[in-house]
Amino acid sequence: MAHETAFAWALIAGMALTAFLLRAVFVVPGSRLRLPAGVEQVLRYAPAAALMAIIVPDVAMSQGTLAIAIDNPRFVAGVVAFAVAVVTRSIILTILAGMLVLTAVRLLVS
Secondary structure: OHHHHHHHHHHHHHHHHHHHHHHHHHHOOHHHOOOOHHHHHHHOOHHHHHHHHHHHHHHHEEOOEEOOOOOOHHHHHHHHHHHHHHHHOOHHHHHHHHHHHHHHHHHHHO
16 A cells, blocks of 8 residues: 555656656746747647637537537537637627527527
8 A cells, every 4th residue: 555655656746747847848948949930830829729629529519429510509609609700800799699699599499
C-alpha cells in the first residue's frame, strides 16, 4: 500500500514538473524567443480550431449519432448563430439569435 502511495505521489510530481517545464519554455525566454513566421501564422488559428473542435460535435450530434437535419434544434440554432456572427460580427447578437432559435425549434419540434 505504501509503495502504491509513493508511486502515485511521484506520478503527480512528474506530471506537475512536465506541465511547468512545457509552459516555462515560452515564458522564461520572454521576448528573446522568436518563432518562425509560419509557426506564428499557424498558431493564430489554434483558438478557433479548439473552439470548433468543442462546438461542432455537440451541435451536429444527437444521442450519439450524426444529426444534421432540420429537426435537430442545436444544429439549426448553430447554423443561424454562425450566419448572424458572419453578418453582424456581434457576440451579443450571435448568442441571442442562437438561443432564440434553439428555444423556438425545441418548442416546435416537441
